[in-house]
Amino acid sequence: MSGSIAGVVAYPVTPFGGDKGKVDEGVLRGLVERLVQAGVSAVAPLGSAGESAYLDDQEWAAVASICLEQVDGRVPTVVGVSEVSTAGTIARAKLAERLGASALMMLPVAYWRLTERELRGHFAAVADAVQLPIMAYNNPGTSGIDMTPEFLVDLVAGVDNITMVKESSGDIARMRRIAELGGTGVPFFNGSNRLALQAFDAGAAGWCTAAPCLVPEHIVEVWRLLTVGETASATALFERLEPLLNAIVSGGLPRTIKAGLRSLGIEAGNPRPPLLPVDTDTHCAIAELIASIRG
Template identity: 55%
Template sequence: MTGPALEGIIAYPVTPFAPGEAGGVDTAALTALVDRLVDAGCHAVAPLGSTGESAYLDDEEWYTTAEAALAAIAGRVPAVVGVADLTTRNAVRRARFAERAGADAVMVLPQSYWRLDEREVVRHFTEVADAVSVPVMIYNNPATSGVDLSPELMVSLVGRVENITMVKESSGDVRRMHRLAQLTDGELPFFNGSNPLALEAFAAGAAGWCTAAPCLIPGPVLELHRAVRAGDLDTAREVFYRQLPVLEFILGGGLPTTVKAGLALLGLDAGAPRPPLLPLDEPGTARLAELLAAIA
């Protein structure tokens, strides 16, 4: 299975909404945000992840977002489209749509109301992967999906399904990244999805960092990656600790909420998050403004 050479900083845009609770996807703002991420030097763009509020979009909004984001990326960098749904049928449909629209890879997050056993997880991933020809990234994010995938299970899926070729590990436990490396002799590309673990994850051998942080602070995020790749640990530590307060704040306050507030502070109105999520409150916005000013 061949595909795009994914590595480095994979940027996750929010999904901008027009004003009002019934506001649909603001494709012009989404295009502007994608342009900013690509122009900043991010190595790939991944719409419709958790940051993109994919769980809060209806089907037509999801299709609109996928098409608009892929059109804006326009092949300038690899595009990884997030695919998540409670049902395998809908996940297959979205994965196929993403492939037709030009995605270079799909990132599959299993979601569950009823707890899934290993047999059900394997069938879900296998059916989605079999429905497309592009590479599939396994996404483990138990905090949002209700499904926790062990390193052993993820490695097993990579071994048994040809186009499942990489993993995004977002449990917040760096030991799992070490385990992924151990189980595959360092051959499996895995990506860090936990912002506060960025430095540790690179030290553990992560191929890249999947993050919404470039929406607000692309310079320091990319500088960290450059320092790591150059083997300059002193610079990497300095750059990481400088951005860590922002990383912790946006994660702690909920990525759609905090990133949209930060974008507004930076002059790009991405609208409010979709209810039941609420916009960042005034004290939170003031604190975020202070943090962004300190790192500028």
């Protein structure tokens, strides 16, 4: 399955609504449908943009179930299963597998800094518990754990079911190193918006991004242009998108994506505390950037 995932991997936010801020099923279905209709290559619920760390077990299961049901096999689904404990991650991985996920994404999350031996054991235990391919996700800015290209490539080589890597450190040299060490045997995905074009040039299999929540057709078009060899047009479009891409990352994805959706008339609620909504100036700036792209 990992070989069939390539291109734009879109990350929906988790919408909250009502007085108690419960998961809003109707809005979530609408967000997922919008992504699929726009032509994204895969949908990846329950990543950091989806506020998975702020959901209880029942909410997490509901989001996974809703997204998989709405996608209905039209594109691959990569479900984020990250949890602090190995047991908790295994439980989520098994549930995602039962619900019909195409693949899993694992970000090591820890209160204590994990050694490479502990990381390997964590990934191996989850991989042993399921049959789905797993994307090992490196995002030191979010998790506080930094996995080197050497470790990631060795992890793919040495652990069954760990078949691909998502690199979000923001260092293009790391992606080039993964490509050098792993060749075609280690598909890697770029998780840093500003590096999308450089990452594809370095051999990335795909671009993992929450930006399609706001401008889905434009993000998909960058990938389409690249696949047909229209590099100059892809670069020009990406340059139009770049100010928005930078803005949503710098302000924190759950905050900025939900602000952008609100400007489009899609009410996904506020991010869950302790996260707070963006201020008025930031909201207006994001709205203006989206409007300028959409023309």
